[in-house]
Amino acid sequence: MSNVPATRSASSMAVASRTRWGILAMLFIVTTINYADRATISIAGPDIARDIGLSPIEMGYIFSAFAWSYVLAQIPGGWLLDKFGSKMTYFFSILLWSLFTLFQGFVGFFTGGAALLMLILLRLLVGAAEAPAFPGNSRITSAWFPTHERGFAASIFNSAQYFATVAFAPLMGWMVYHYGWQSIFLFMGLLGVVIALIWLKTIHSPKEHPSISDNELRYIEEGGALVDLDSANSNASTKVNTLACVKELLGSRMLLGVYIGQYCINSLTYFFLTWFPIYLVQERGMNILQAGFMASLPAIAGFLGGISGGWLSDRLMKKGYSLTLARKLPIVIGMFMSTSMIACNYVDTDVLVIAIMSLAFFGKGVGALGWAVVSDTSPKEAGGLSGGLFNTFGNTAGIVTPIVIGYIVHTTGSFEGALAYVGAHAALAIISYLFVVGDIKRITLHHSVHSSANR
Numbered sequence: 001m002s003n004v005p006a007t008r009s010a011s012s013m014a015v016a017s018r019t020r021w022g023i024l025a026m027l028f029i030v031t032t033i034n035y036a037d038r039a040t041i042s043i044a045g046p047d048i049a050r051d052i053g054l055s056p057i058e059m060g061y062i063f064s065a066f067a068w069s070y071v072l073a074q075i076p077g078g079w080l081l082d083k084f085g086s087k088m089t090y091f092f093s094i095l096l097w098s099l100f101t102l103f104q105g106f107v108g109f110f111t112g113g114a115a116l117l118m119l120i121l122l123r124l125l126v127g128a129a130e131a132p133a134f135p136g137n138s139r140i141t142s143a144w145f146p147t148h149e150r151g152f153a154a155s156i157f158n159s160a161q162y163f164a165t166v167a168f169a170p171l172m173g174w175m176v177y178h179y180g181w182q183s184i185f186l187f188m189g190l191l192g193v194v195i196a197l198i199w200l201k202t203i204h205s206p207k208e209h210p211s212i213s214d215n216e217l218r219y220i221e222e223g224g225a226l227v228d229l230d231s232a233n234s235n236a237s238t239k240v241n242t243l244a245c246v247k248e249l250l251g252s253r254m255l256l257g258v259y260i261g262q263y264c265i266n267s268l269t270y271f272f273l274t275w276f277p278i279y280l281v282q283e284r285g286m287n288i289l290q291a292g293f294m295a296s297l298p299a300i301a302g303f304l305g306g307i308s309g310g311w312l313s314d315r316l317m318k319k320g321y322s323l324t325l326a327r328k329l330p331i332v333i334g335m336f337m338s339t340s341m342i343a344c345n346y347v348d349t350d351v352l353v354i355a356i357m358s359l360a361f362f363g364k365g366v367g368a369l370g371w372a373v374v375s376d377t378s379p380k381e382a383g384g385l386s387g388g389l390f391n392t393f394g395n396t397a398g399i400v401t402p403i404v405i406g407y408i409v410h411t412t413g414s415f416e417g418a419l420a421y422v423g424a425h426a427a428l429a430i431i432s433y434l435f436v437v438g439d440i441k442r443i444t445l446h447h448s449v450h451s452s453a454n455r
Contacts, residue, residue: 024141029160033192037126056409063270068127070128073131137371145375147376148223163303205230265364305364306368374386
């Protein structure tokens with residue numbers, strides 16, 4: 001897809017509406033709730049482990065339960081998005097994950113093994129319900145944003161993962177400290193139900209939105225936005241063979257490199273979502289209230305890094321650099337900064353640890369452009385399926401990383417090996433983007449799309 005020069009759109013932008021930014025704001029809010037719900041278990045984790053009597057290995061399996069079902073449901077979730085559209089599929093996703101989060105607040109009524117099993121079951125259900133969310137974000141971004149604004153747009157919704165920690169980790173730490181771990185599940189679940197109802201009122205496809213101007217619609221369409229993606233008749237003339245499409249996507253060296261890179265980047269994400277508060281409590285001697293506040297500082301850095309990476313990528317495109325360079329350069333720079341977390345093994349003061357972690361997660365934010373790459377590369381007939389496959393690979397790290405770290409901590413009694421393990425993944429992401437991905441461009445399906453005229 002061609003890049004749209006900044007000068008081309010100056011006159012139309014002067015009179016265009018800004019409806020797309022309202023859509024992006026809603027994606028940001030929903031993704032913030034999404035990640036806050038994922039993080040509830042890490043904030044509540046120390047108290048749950050004490051109440052139920054769980055070892056680090058058992059906690060590792062609880063932390064990974066979300067990712068097992070999340071990964072398995074990615075391709076079905078992507079198919080649902082392509083089949084039924086982003087608005088309704090995403091609505092039911094928000095509603096269900098919020099209800100399952102709320103139900104976790106009642107696990108305390110069970111004891112022993114029954115409580116453990118109920119918690120694992122509910123985490124599995126949350127994971128399955130959240131599966132369409134990020135492919136949905138990518139799909140909506142593809143429909144609403146021209147190519148040269150897509151990096152920034154993707155960085156906004158992706159940075160919500162850090163903002164979730166900034167906004168909710170201190171609050172949830174305070175709630176656990178004063179009201180018990182059950183309180184955060186009840187609060188977050190009810191909040192999510194409210195957000196799901198707001199979603200229904202605010203989200204529309206570009207051609208069906210009541211507030212979009214003709215100028216804005218023309219501007220985003222000329223810039224490469226797939227404005228017909230969720231229109232009623234958008235898929236009427238084509239049918240995608242899911243299995244054949246997956247084979248075509250997996251046959252792309254470019255996409256395989258992107259998938260490997262996302263797996264590595266998500267290894268950092270899942271360390272932060274699961275073990276980081278426990279690292280602060282067990283390794284650094286903080287209480288859960290302190291850990292909740294301290295965890296927000298690297299999260300602020302990650303949020304700022306995410307915004308910076310998206311801005312830099314789009315800025316490079318507007319300066320005339322290729323899409324490949326504009327996406328790869330922030331990723332490589334960001335992952336290089338993320339390797340710095342290994343240095344935490346060699347410092348003693350909490351201030352330095354938080355400073356180094358803040359640098360590492362600033363870098364992770366800068367480099368977290370995978371969803372922009374998905375929007376740039378997904379075939380227009382299968383954006384949800386492509387995003388689901390990408391997220392399947394990426395979130396396999398959510399299964400592996402918490403368990404591996406659990407074994408490392410259990411075996412060594414320390415987080416030193418865990419930090420080295422996570423930091424090494426940042427280096428591997430650099431290698432994948434530099435030596436495997438190659439040119440970044442939109443995939444055209446050849447064997448898995450059939451016209452209705454041929455059926």
